[in-house]
Amino acid sequence: QKEVEQNSGPLSVPEGAIASLNCTYSDRGSQSFFWYRQYSGKSPELIMSIYSNGDKEDGRFTAQLNKASQYVSLLIRDSQPSDSATYLCAVMSSSNTGKLIFGQGTTLQVKP
Amino acid sequence: GAVVSQHPSWVICKSGTSVKIECRSLDFQATTMFWYRQFPKQSLMLMATSNEGSKATYEQGVEKDKFLINHASLTLSTLTVTSAHPEDSSFYICSARDKDTYNYGYTFGSGTRLTVV
Numbered sequence: 001q002k003e004v005e006q007n008s009g010p011l012s013v014p015e016g017a018i019a020s021l022n023c024t025y026s027d028r029g030s031q032s033f034f035w036y037r038q039y040s041g042k043s044p045e046l047i048m049s050i051y052s053n054g055d056k057e058d059g060r061f062t063a064q065l066n067k068a069s070q071y072v073s074l075l076i077r078d079s080q081p082s083d084s085a086t087y088l089c090a091v092m093s094s095s096n097t098g099k100l101i102f103g104q105g106t107t108l109q110v111k112p
Numbered sequence: 113g114a115v116v117s118q119h120p121s122w123v124i125c126k127s128g129t130s131v132k133i134e135c136r137s138l139d140f141q142a143t144t145m146f147w148y149r150q151f152p153k154q155s156l157m158l159m160a161t162s163n164e165g166s167k168a169t170y171e172q173g174v175e176k177d178k179f180l181i182n183h184a185s186l187t188l189s190t191l192t193v194t195s196a197h198p199e200d201s202s203f204y205i206c207s208a209r210d211k212d213t214y215n216y217g218y219t220f221g222s223g224t225r226l227t228v229v
Contacts, residue, residue: 034218036220041225042222042223043118043205043220043221043222043223044156044205044220045220046218046219088155088156097161097169098144098146098161098209099146099158099161100146100158100207100218101158102155102156103155104154104155105155
């Protein structure tokens with residue numbers, strides 16, 4: 001079992017729709033979770049961080065965390081073509097090393 | 113916001129030569145920096161954790177004598193790929209954690225695309 005799992009996609013949604021990206025993790029002791037966006041040929045940029053169960057909203061983005069189910073998700077409302085990218089879920093290891101473990105990423109395509 | 117500067121952004125080198133990549137935190141102090149490698153259409157794979165003033169911790173399967181990491185100050189870490197071979201061609205990315213915002217998201221450098229010919 002991979003430490004952090006994501007569906008590689010591609011996930012295709014029409015412009016203006018809601019895109020839903022999912023991630024599961026195996027380290028039950030993890031407390032910090034992150035979503036990064038990576039455009040082709042570029043390095044990742046942080047979109048959201050979440051530490052507590054429930055929802056966290058920031059503009060068009062909502063992160064959801066369920067530690068009991070070991071599940072993190074990212075919702076993108078009113079999707080735009082510029083949102084087309086690979087979205088990486090990252091989980092901070094509970095080993096106190098500060099390591100981030102990345103999923104394989106989900107490619108999102110927003111079609112005009 | 114936090115900025116991590118990584119240089120060079122791309123480099124082409126001959127097989128057998130060494131290449132040094134620099135990663136600097138510009139507006140914060142980073143006690144810990146991380147080095148990742150990313151092959152095309154794959155995710156980021158952690159290579160090593162670099163701690164200021166101490167030896168780096170390498171992930172399983174990463175050759176510490178081939179990928180030399182130095183973290184001599186709170187703002188600078190370097191990765192040297194020694195005796196590079198074509199299979200070392202990849203996208204290398206550093207990330208840093210602000211020591212004053214321990215648990216927050218890490219900032220990534222812009223990456224270095226290494227091509228070994």
